[in-house]
Structure formats: structure tokens, C-alpha cells
Amino acid sequence: MSNTPEPNPIVDPISGFLNRNAGMVAASQLLAEANSSNGVLIALWIDMDRFRQINDSFGHSGGDRVIGHIAERIRNCAPEDSNLLRVGSDEFVVLMCAQEVLGAEQIAGRILLEIEQPLMIDGILIHPSASIGLAWSRVNDDPGALLERADRAMIDAKQQGGNRFVVSGSEAVPGRLGAKLAREELAIESALHLALESGGLELHYQPIIRPDGRIEAVEALMRCTVDNAKIPPDKFIPVAEKSGLIVRLGEWSLLQGTRCAARLRDQGYATKVAINVSRLQLISTDFLQALHGALICANVPPELIELELTESLFMDISPTVQTNLHSARALGVGLAIDDFGTGFSSLASLKDIPATKLKIDRAFIKLLPGDRRTLAIVKAMAQLGRELGMIVVAEGVETLEQLVACEVAGADACQGFLHARPMPEDDLLIWMHARKQS
Ligand code: C2E
């Protein structure tokens, strides 16, 4: 009796994917299901770039090993319930039922990023890449037609230089959302993962100053550097929000920010540290535990920590958010309403949130002192804040004239480039020491 396993007639032994014939049968079934349930079947046709070169350099056994690795990478990115086909020597198809094309574009982008990771074959580092065509089923489609559209889009992707995906039907539309934007976002997302794992994150601190020169607080602002390149917060924060990574970044901020408050206290400064918190953190029932954990780890009194609540929070204040905010407040942690006066933050939010601070958005301050109507609005906001027992802060104060106008309007403290730019923790301490001396 032989020990060699029987070859599986429907599975390609190198990739572990369905072979072409079995794949076509599966595609027919999935299409029938999609048609009967008004769903959509999406096909990603993936073709390796320059695969002949790989085969020529490493022979067929080397080529097969590359295929095995690439198949594994595709499998890691594809949704669990998708069907994976090997339809040619270096060609694969991912079939997935989807709600929307956008989600499939994200998956295509992820596959490209995963495939382009370097690969060691016979001691040589190679840089694979692929081209992907994306097509979705139409009513009463047949599998041949669907796959042909995906194949054609893939050829377009190759003609545009490879290492990209093209959505069938959009080949002629330049700059369409898909390819470029989704890939840029995915590149930022993967940079953020890298930054989290390899120490590429840092908090910079910007002081908030009272008219008498006392420091009201310092705001912790996240910085991200990957491969010596800085990614600006207005680029990475929205991507982190969209991908959900903001929860991990936010927990990291809490830990670092509370640690900084403890260090300042140890150096003789009882200065509050304000930490930005995203809506995604606050809608979680785990938030209080994360906050509590950070306070205990750093061994810092809650009164030295303030949470800045971004405007996205005010879109819906759920019972969990309410509980989290009231419990944080009960611990002694301060709550600041950030970017007040713009977007979704509104007067109604003042009633629902036990806030201790109101931060008037930079958009108003930058029109001061010239714009009299804006000055009237800033005055009214400051009065409202104060009557509700809050400390009022003007954000983005860049000139002496703005500083004077804010103080006249009733702001209790000002934050902006005029006083100081955000700086690393060590520089903040030097800055604070120097101020104390003078
Ligand atoms: P923000 O909370 O409104 O932070 C203030 C922003 O204004 C900072 O931008 C700061 O550098 C900038 N700024 C301060 N003074 C001036 C000024 O005088 N003029 C001008 N033009 N700008 C000034 P930054 O550091 O780029 O951060 C942007 C946003 O990213 C923050 O806006 C905040 O919403 C978000 N962010 C930063 N760090 C975190 C974080 O750890 N977690 C979360 N969830 N969001 C964060």
C-alpha cells in the first residue's frame, strides 16, 4: 500500500485553491445563489506581474514555491467565506459575495499590499507584485461573462503598469475613487500598524496658557513616523477612525499621556494633560477599564487628566457614551468639548455631557480681531461656557492681536502657535523649566 495521499481531483495541489474546472462549477452555483437572493457576486482576477522572470530564474520548482506563498497571501486577505480558484499558472480568482463594491476594492488593495511584501526564494529576495481586475455580477449573468470582465479589467491594470487594481467598467474614468484613494488609505493603515508595533508613535504636547502665565494644561497630540517619514495627523487620524485602529491608538495615547502627567508631577509640575479620545473608544463598554488601567499604571491622580471629546462624538450620544463620560467625571477626570462651534458639536451637547472645559474652534479665532460678528459669537460662546461652570479655551491663537481679542472676549486660557507649538515630552520639560526660571 502506498503512503502518498490520493490527489484531490478538484483542488490544485500547489495553491490549495479550487482548480479551474471545479472553480467554474462553484462560480455557477454562487451566481445562481446571488441571482436568486438579489445579491452580488464579485470576482477578483489576480495575475502575477513578471512571473516568467521568476520561472526563468528559479525553475519550475522555485516558481511553484512562489505560487504557494502568493496563494497563502491571497487566502489571508480574502474573506473567509470566499471561493479561491487557480485558473492559470500564475492566475487566481477570488469569488466573494458582497454588499458593495467599495468593500471589495479594499480587499483588492489589501491583497496587492500583501503580495508585494518581499519573499526569500533560494536565498534571493524577490519583490513580487500582481495586477487585479475587479468585476461584479449583473442580473442573470453567467460565470464566463463575469470572469471575462474581471480578466479584461486585469489586463487594463497591467497596461497601466501593473501592481494595481482596476474595476471593470471604470477603466476609462481617470482618478476614480477606487484604486488611488483606497490604496493610499491602505498604505497609511499598514504604516499605522507598523508604527504601533515598532515604536513609530509619539505624543507631542502643546501648552494652554492662562492670562497670568500659568499653564492651564498641555494637550497631547499624536505623531506618527514610519521609515523616517512623518505622516501628518490630518491624514492618519481619519484613516485610523475609518479602520477602527483609533481604538488601539487611543489606548496607547491614554497610557502615554497619563505617564507624561506622572513625569511632570514628579518634576514638580501639577499640570493637567489633555488626551484626545475618539468616538469609537467611547462607544465601547471597555473604555472605563482602559482609562482606569492607564491611571493606575501611571499612578497619577485623575484630576491631572482631561479627555478631549472630538466632534464626531456628538452625532449620537448613546447610553454607553453617557455612562462612560459620567463615570470618568465621577472619577475626577476632566472633560473638554473640542472644536466647539463647528460640525456636530452643538448647544444640545452641553446639556448631555458633564463637561468641564469648552474649546472654541480655531475657525473662529483666525477671524479675530477684525471680524466683529465673529467676535460677538466668541464672546457669547465664552459667556455660555463660563455660566455652565466650564473653563473656556480659545484654540489656534497665532498673533498677539488674537490673544488680546480672546482675553477681552472672556476666554480663560489660550492655546496656539503664539505661545508654543506642540513639542516632544523632553522639550516640554525644558520649556517648562526655562519658563520657571524667567
Ligand atoms: P485638535 O484636537 O483640534 O488639536 C489641535 C490641532 O491644532 C493640532 O493639530 C495642533 O497642532 C493645531 N494647532 C495648535 N495651535 C495652532 C495654531 O496656532 N495654528 C494652527 N494653524 N494650528 C494649531 P494636529 O496636531 O495636526 O492634530 C490634528 C487633529 O488630530 C487634532 O485636532 C485631533 O482631533 C486629532 N488628534 C491628534 N492626536 C490625537 C489622538 O491621540 N487621538 C485622537 N483621537 N485624535 C487625535
Ligand code: CA
Ligand atoms: Ca483636541
Ligand code: CA
Ligand atoms: Ca480642537
